[in-house]
Amino acid sequence: MTTDAFGTAALRGAVLEAWRASPARLREDANTEEDHARGYYRDRVLVELAQNAADAATRAGVPGRLLLRLATTDDGTAVLVAANTGAPLDAAGVASLASLRASAKRDAGTGTVGRFGVGFAAVRAVADEVTVCSTTGAVRFSLADTRELLEGTAAQEAAHGRPGLADEVRRRDGSLPALRLPWPTEGPPPTGYDTAVVLQLRDEVVRDEVRALLDGVDDVLLLALPGLVEVVVDVEDAGPRRLADVTGRWDVLTAEGEVPLALVADRPVEERAARAWRVTWARPRDGSAVPGVVHAPTPTDEPCSLPAVLVATLPLDPSRRHVVPGPLTDAVLDSAAQAYAQLVGRAAAEGADATAWVPTGLAAGAVDAALRERVVAALVRTPLLVPASPQDALVPPLRATLVRDLPDGPAVTALGALVAGLVRVPPSGLAAARALGVEERALAEVVDELPTGGDVDWPALYDALDVAAQDATAREGLASLPVPLADGRVVRGPRGVVLLDDDVAGVAPRTLEVLRTWGLRVADPAVVRPLLARLGARRLDAAALLAHPALRAAVLGQADDDDLDRADEVTAAVLDVVAAAGTVPADAVAWLGLLTLDAADGEPAPAHGLVLPGGPAARLLDDRVLAPVALDAVDRWGRDVLVAVGVRDDLVVTTVPDVVAGVAPDDDADDAAALAAASLDGWADYVDELADALGAGAYCGDVPAVADLDAVDDRRWPEVLAHLARTPDLRAALVTSVRGEGTAATAPSYTAWWLRTRADLALPEVFALPGSVALPAALVPPVPEVLAGLDEEALRALGGVGSLADVPAARWAAVLDLLGPVGGVVPLDVAGPVWRAWAQGAGPDEPPAVLPALTAPGVARLVDDAVVADDPRWWQCAGAQGVAVVPVPVAPGSRGAAGVAELLDLPLASWRLGADDDLSGAGEPEDVPDALLALLPDAPAQWWRHDDLRVVGAPVGWWVTGTGTQAQVHAVHVAGLASALAWATGRWAARGAVETLLTDPDDPDAALGLALE
Known part of the structure; x- marks a missing residue:
């Protein structure tokens, strides 16, 4: 029931x-x-x-x-x-x-x-x-x-x-x-x-x-x-x-209390007695997602973007889905923010990444925005950030600093031992750190404040920073990293610091101290790490140390220093390094030669002004110009070290870099080109020679030159020349011509130029190479006695030629001067080679003032005015109207009459004397023999015999107008007819065979020669 x-x-x-x-x-x-x-x-x-x-x-x-x-x-x-x-x-x-x-x-x-x-x-x-x-x-x-x-x-x-x-x-x-x-x-x-x-x-x-x-x-x-x-x-x-035992799966923090009566005055009557508040925050220990809503305590429709469950006694509207704004809500949110900060601080103390708990981005609603603002304000004062130094406690964001370019990693840990408040923040937490107002500083700022004194473990710091330095931005931030030096100083910035290799380890500390005064900054060997090289420090072996600006400055400085003791210290220091290096960089040879050493007589002199006793240089050079070096220097440093810094054991080649034709280095400059050129006699004149030959401003690159030629003992010239010719590097500096960039022209080497122009050798402009033929002795003398025994290549470098075609353009004026005064007779065996050379492409660089020319058929004289024969017809006009004619031999590859006229700046004969059809004298036509026509099918069938034939008033033996079968051939005698037919058919070289056939049509040799021509 x-x-x-x-x-x-x-x-x-x-x-x-x-x-x-x-x-x-x-x-x-x-x-x-x-x-x-x-x-x-x-x-x-x-x-x-x-x-x-x-x-x-x-x-x-x-x-x-x-x-x-x-x-x-x-x-x-x-x-x-x-x-x-x-x-x-x-x-x-x-x-x-x-x-x-x-x-x-x-x-x-x-x-x-x-x-x-x-x-x-x-x-x-x-x-x-x-x-x-x-x-x-x-x-x-x-x-x-x-x-x-x-x-x-x-x-x-x-x-x-x-x-x-x-x-x-x-x-x-x-x-x-x-x-x-x-x-x-x-x-x-x-x-x-x-x-x-x-x-x-x-x-x-x-x-x-x-x-x-x-x-x-x-x-x-x-x-x-x-x-x-x-x-x-x-x-x-x-x-x-x-479901039970949630605290094992969740990190939970609860706070509770009672709000003042005034805060609930606007709430419904039955809620006014409920003044107790309670806030619970919970976050899953496995990091899984949480419902993104506020619980009050049952879930509402208010979103919450914080990564934890919030359960709070917030006042709700009748639907129990929305929080009612007002003083009570504000008070509960204040308490919730403080509780959240406690939870985050507790999690951070247990090793959690607190930055994952920090709200970032946009709020999800009004309640979420109000809560996030309070949470950030509470977190700012909460110790929750991981200190860079493991020995330090958690750091509240209010007192924290992070390195913007390097938020986390071993480098930050190392810096944390030196920078107070430095924290480690994972890359994922950078937005959170910014939301908390953590001070962000560039790596460069932090590095600038690193101490340069005190007990700093520099090797450990460098090793930690090395990984970070893989990034280009981080490398820039480390530019001012302190570096302890071997002399006890600490400088800022590895750039310019020297890291010495093991082969320099034996260099005396005093040597490094001397060089330090000239700007050499050597890192303490105990702190040398790969990071320093990565940041710009130079790792140098002894050879590379020789190229360092500090050594160069030391050498150039002591060369101008009146303090001999100081100069001796620099010399000893540099020679220490040279001894360790074993070799000297090519670009250091010039300035190393300025090292001050003692001569045998006790007087100081630059290294390149001294010679080693007993060597080729001591035998070949004048000891009044280059004195022997002191024997104690040889005993102390050894011959090899002294030679490496410029003391002469033999004749040496000095290379002048980046030579520009017509531009001599400034005498006051101390660059490599100026230092090298300073040791070469007449260099300024030589670059002018280059400008004449190659054009002003032509870039010639590096030019090798034999130095100290002005110091040669005059009694030793034959021996010196033979030594130059047989020693490979000296020979190359003698025989290698200089070329200008962008031009096919060449100029003589400095060594050859100096020997020809400044040495007391009395060398002619040109001379005939042994075994040369067709070189008139009147123009080209034989090899000078002082050059006897030199090979052909060396002789050519010093002016030897095998033919007139080999005569350089600049020397033609001197060659023509040998012909004598104007009006003098020039033998045809002398003038002919000159004309052939001009036709073959040789010739002066400027039109000559006097030149050989035909003043009458078969007679050549030296004249100051002439015309150039257009072709062999005009050779016969020599002397006509008082005009001298320069004949142009006809040969394959010839530059032709126009080319020769341009070379000599003379007019063509046809232009000066008149038209080539100005013929005088009657002629009778005759047939060309059939035997000749068979061998010259392009010859005309008729020719005109003349008793007297003149062109432009001059008697000639033959003349031709037109070419081939249409040519009109005029001749006075058989020889003239042969020349005319040969010229008309383009067989000029065969005119002898033609003449023979005209005389004896049955001559088989002449016929064969013409057929094969």
């Missing part, structure tokens, strides 16, 4: 009476229940049931356990059971369930969650039949029973003339407030639980929705409802799933 232990009849009667009295009240209750079931609590049935369970456990002071079971009855009805431990159902509780916004928990004290008395309405979202079973009794709510009771009551009212209730029930169309009318029932809760809510799910769609909600139950439910210690989810075909 069912008992009414909770007075449900009285409750029903009171509600019905109210509805009778005011049908509008029915409408209001129905609408309110529908709003909650279909709106506010449409997806919260599990959360609200869990909240009631947590409150029941809290009221009873026992651990809350909740069972959520989804099962199907025998008749196929899906049932959701929510069983819990805690305070059992009582009459007040039933009354609360049957009312709206009249919670029975008003006086339950702190710790309970429910505050509005409407959460139970969430069951109506999924069920029309609801039963609440407890150890004290049971009650049920039924939409069907409510409809039946209301319809009966409405009919009674209508019978008494009060149709209002009936009209309202009809309008509702079955949508009635089922939770307002409780009914007594029977049934115990599941074993081990004190109360159970049993919901008969409305249909299959609802069943699927509830199952999805059950699948979503997780640890967050326990975190939000601390009154629960266990939740068991039992879905019929999946088996039970137990």
Whole structure:
């Protein structure tokens, strides 16, 4: 028999009476229940049931356990059971369930969650039949029973003339407030639980929705409802799933307190007594994602972008989905921010990356924005950043500094020992660090403030920074890194610092000290690490040290220093390095020669002004110009070291770099070119010679030259010349011509030029090479006696020629001067080679003032005016009208008359004397012999015999107008006819064979010669 232990009849009667009295009240209750079931609590049935369970456990002071079971009855009805431990159902509780916004928990004290008395309405979202079973009794709510009771009551009212209730029930169309009318029932809760809510799910769609909600139950439910210690989810075909002991999987921090009364003054009356606040933050230890909403304590629709679950007693609107702004909300958010900072600080102390907890980017809503602002303000003062130095404690962002170019890594750790407040921030945490206002400094700024004194482990620091220096930006930031030097100083910046290799280790410290005064900065060997070289320090062996500007400055400085002791110190230091190097860089030879050494007589002199005793230089050079070096210097340093710095053991080659024709180095300059040129006699005149030959400004590159030629003992010239010719490097400097960039012209080497122009050797401009032929002795003398024994290549470099065609253009004027005065007769065997040379491409670089020319047929004289014969016809006109003619030999490859005329700047004969058809004298035509025509098919068939033939007034033996078979051939005699026919047919070289055939047509040799010509 069912008992009414909770007075449900009285409750029903009171509600019905109210509805009778005011049908509008029915409408209001129905609408309110529908709003909650279909709106506010449409997806919260599990959360609200869990909240009631947590409150029941809290009221009873026992651990809350909740069972959520989804099962199907025998008749196929899906049932959701929510069983819990805690305070059992009582009459007040039933009354609360049957009312709206009249919670029975008003006086339950702190710790309970429910505050509005409407959460139970969430069951109506999924069920029309609801039963609440407890150890004290049971009650049920039924939409069907409510409809039946209301319809009966409405009919009674209508019978008494009060149709209002009936009209309202009809309008509702079955949508009635089922939770307002409780009914007594029977049934115990599941074993081990004190109360159970049993919901008969409305249909299959609802069943699927509830199952999805059950699948979503997780640890967050326990975190939000601390009154629960266990939740068991039992879905019929999946088996039970137990949730408990969340603190093992979550990092949880809870703070609580009480707000001043003034902060709740604007809240509803029944909330004003609830002044206690509580905030819980929880973050999964495995770093998994968290629900991004605020829990108050059940989930709201307010987003939260922080990487932790927030459960806070924030005031909510009636829907329990949104936080209500106001002083109470501000106070709770303030407390939440402080609690969050504590949680982050605790996590950081346990080794977690605190930057992952810092909010960055845009806020997700108004509440999220307000919370993030407070959180950042709290975190700024919380020790949470990892110090760069492992020995230091966590650093609050307010006092932290990070290196912008180098936020983390071994380099930061090393710098942390020297820079206070320096922290390590992973690249992923840079945005968080900026949000916290951490001071960012460039690596260069941090490096600038590194101490240069004190106990600094420089090798460890360099090793740590070496990895970072792989990045170009970081290398720039390390530009001012302090570097301890071997002399005890500490300089800023590796650039310009020298790292000495092992082969310099034996150099005396005094040597390095001397060189230091000239700017050499040598790193302390104990701190030498690859980083220094990567940042610009120069790793030098002894040979490379010789090329260092400090050594060069020291040598040039001591050369101008009157302090002999200081000069001796520099010399000794540099010779130490040379001895260690073994070889000297080519570009250092010139300035090393300025080292001051003692001569045998005790007087100081530059190294290149001294010679080694007993060597070729001492034998060949005048000791009044280059004195022997002191013997004690030879004993101390050795011959090889002294030779390496310029002391002469033999004649040497000095290379002048980057020579430009016509440009001599400044005498006051100390560059390599100036220093090299300073040791060469007449260099300025030589570059002018290059300008004449190659053109001013022509780039000639590096020019080798034999030095000290001006110091040769005059008695030793034959020996010197022979030595030059047989010594490879000296020979190359003698015989190698200089070429200008972009031109085919060449100029003599400096050595050859100096020997020809400045040496006391009396060399002619040109001379005939041994074995040369067709070189008139009147023009080209034989090899001078001083050059006897030299090979042809050496002789050519000094002016030897094999033919007039070999005479350089600049020397033709001197050659022509040998012919004598104007008007003098020039033998044809002398003039002929000159004319042939000009036709073959040789000739003066400027038109000569006098030249050999034919003044009459067969007579050559030296004249100052002439014309150039257009071709062999005009040779016969020599002397006509008083004009001298320069004949141009006809030969393959000849430059031709026009070329010779241009070379000599003379007019052509045809231009000066007139047209080539100005013939005088009558002639008689005759046939060309058939035998000759057979061999010269392109010859004309006729020719004109003349007794007297003149052209431009001069008697000639032959003349031709036109060419080939159309030519008109005129001749006075057989020899003339042969020349004319040879010229007309282009067979000039065969004129002798033609003459022979004209005389004897049957001569087989002449015929064969002409046929083969």
